[in-house]
Amino acid sequence: MAPPVTQFELAQPPNDAISALAFSPDSPSRLLAASWDKNVYLYDTLQNSEDGAHGTLIQSFEHRAPVLDVCFGADGGEAFTAGMDWTVRRIDLATGEQTTVSKHSAPVRRVVYSREHSLLISASWDNTLHVHNPSDPSLAPLAVPLPAKPQSMAASPSKVIVAMASRLVYIYDLSALSAALSSPTPTPPQPWQQRESSLKFLMRAVAAMPSDAGYATSSIEGRVAVEWFDASAESQARKYAFKCHRQPATDGPAADVVFPVNALAFHPVHGSTFASGGGDATVALWDAEAKRRMKVYQKFADSVAALAFSADGRYLAVGVCPGFETGMEDYSGEGRTKIFVRELGENEALPKGKGK
Template sequence: MAPPATQFELAQPPNDAISALAFAPDAPSRLLVSSWDKNIYLYDTLQNSGDGSHGVLLQTYENRAPVMDVCFGADGNEAFSAGMDWQVRRIDLETGEQTTLSKHAAPVRRVVYSREHSLLISASWDSTLHIHNPTNLSLTPLAIPLPGKPHALAASPSKVIVAMTSRLVHIYDISALSNALALQTNEPPQPWQQRESSLKFLTRAVAAMPSDAGYATSSIEGRVAVEWFDASAESQARKYAFKCHRTAQPASTTSDTPVDVVFPVNALAFHPVHGSTFASGGGDATVALWDAEAKRRMKVYQKFADSVAALAFSADGRYLAVGVCPGFETGMEDYNGEGRTKIFVRELGENEALPKGKGK
């Protein structure tokens, strides 16, 4: 097979806005995409059809309502979805069979799977987390009440980060969640840490460092914050936030000062190999690479035609998937992503995501 172009567009994209992208844990070309068009799409990004287009749509999984999030499970044949129909589902990607694991009392915003603990965590706008063990469906999912509406969720090897309204951030120890689920306790475990977000405006995305050291959050107001789990004063002094995904407009006739046009930072993803490197994607239609340790921008890719809605690195770190569609900034009344929704896959150069000064 000939190597793909540095960046290519997948054939047969969704018909409406993209809500999430996820690469399989055991296959760098197996990509899941969830969409507001009520479908989940499974692609082989490197298998090409005879017409010269890139990628092959392997299967579509239909839902009754828009799909808000999707993730892989223990392997490349298991997936989980979060829906506007309030349900958390397991999908057998081989047979297409869908099983409801739990039902919330409002739309489910996010799902994350912890391979280290074989746990699935869902976050719903009913202000709860549900903890599931997909390998033991006899266990009743554990419901954990939250003090705010969750908007972003991420899992590191040992922690789950929940970002909510009112700048609330709760961090849970996954082992404690696993133990509470196994014991079927009526007393939900308390957060390992409770924090106030470093960002002043609504959190749009959160991503966990693969090193288990910390996480990054982004807001609707063109900022990203990087924080560490360690609660010591020394570690907390290292946290920082910075402006990004903004464009400067020239000074107007009434003012000599250029004006920043601010865009939401919709997506974050840490590189699985070079753990301090992460990507951000924004409403300004750009993707940037950052070095979290060195506090520097490494790269900005060419501008896309529309807002960047979702990002995902392949498990081997060689590929970055970018979901592009019109943003919701102008409202939903006349929204139409059909024909403008696109998925791009970039094959990273050998040292493209390598932090400066670090060897191979």
């Protein structure tokens, strides 16, 4: 008989809204959280404190402005952050030392690290990507112009997907970015593909399939789209979009109350499974291939802002904080910001038809 599934709340959460969560590539228990309270937090989610509280806050790393994104680097010993101070920073997680990797001319919205290509890519509201090789600081970052403001970004083993305003999606080949960065005369490469989103409203999140087959995007209007990289007509005919994170209206006409889908994350082992988190305070698991919802978890107290699977796929971290859906003018996430960690059951994320 399988042991019961456990979900617990981490002690010492951030003091304001969570912007991103990231698990270590080489440890299923080390978790980074970026927050609007100008800090990045490093937790050991499985090491309980002496008073019995779940998880341990190892260290926090103060920044000069709200931190909009965080990712691990080549291993669990380094992290990179994207900030409202326009700066991309590297953090040595052992010593706490912070170094500036590059500076944009507007807030930096997202940062991703590709272990396959040893590349760090930052996306800024100055409408550029900066491509860095952190192992060779002598190389100046390669600036890649974008046609619109980036809203989200994700990396697959061979591609990086940039979801922008105006429903634009640019897909870059990581090998081409790497070659351009190390060229004696660096020239930004053209996108590998340019697409228009099938979502009619502003995109909020993007996540890449670990199988390198495609990606999913979400919008502020309670929809998710699943697409494949293969440009053939047969493959493109498989793309689809669906409604989610909606609730029936309690009064007035029979229209749904629509919430933004703030977060997406693909399962690292069961590659067609992904999680979505929304302003309706719920997290759902989906099977991208079978086009079906697998599970909806019990509702949280506030909006789901961020999601992350551990590298082994056993744990799902959920960042919860008040959203802007309620029209709050004086926003404060203090006291209501929480991080939950769910240990998945043996077959909980297994796509339909893959079980025993």
